[in-house]
Amino acid sequence: MIVAIIVGLLAAGGVYLVLQREMLRIALGFALLSHAVNVLLVAAGGTGRRDQPLDGAVDPQTTADPLPQAFVLTAIVIAFAITVYMLALSVVGRRDDDTRDLSDAARSEVVASDDPLDVAEIARAYGAAAPEIHKEPTP
Template identity: 55%
Template sequence: MFMALSIGILVAGGTFLVLQRGMVRIVLGMGLISHAANLTILAAGVSAWRGEPFAGRTPIEDAADALPQAFVLTAIVITMATTAFMLALAALGRSDDTRSVEDPDTESPLETRGRRAQLLDPTSFRAARRAARAARAGEAHH
């Protein structure tokens, strides 16, 4: 009963987050749904309490089935890699919020706002200061 309730809560929370607008919420919702699927596989694979899967300690007919555990372990690794990839896409991609209609964005969709490149006039004070810093840094490394 507890396992079914946990699975239901995870599916409900994951579905709620997937239906939200932000990319991070969608990624977290997919993580919750995958955890619910893992619990479902484990719940289906364990019909009753089983003994240790060691041949010397437990009779073969009472040993636990290791196949559902192997499936869940594989699913956890795949979920971790997929979550890392989706979070990287969410961090690099821009928001799909429609409130930015007034301010059209001319940036690349794979560029974050904190790393926006600036085009400096070569005759400006800032460009000269950057060139001087680069020259000093080059001398320090030699």
């Protein structure tokens, strides 16, 4: 019962993180999902109720099956490689991103809004003094 709860919590947390927008959270969610699958495979192998296969005096019918353990070991290596690749993608994606901090994001929101451009407001967003605008009178 405890193993089922652990698998459920890991899977729920992994799905929640995978559905997020940031690549780092997606990579962490993938790692949680891979841990959930690994715990499920180890639990399905039944190693807790079997004997160790190392002693020659043990009956072969009661020894633990090594196949689920081999699957888990292979899954750990593959999940580690994919997680490292996803983390590298998140670093490269962050480097290619134009937004460096929240103040830059606020500036881009001012420029990208659908409202008519107000030069003084844009200048204040960038921390500059508002330029003098000389309008010619319309006849």
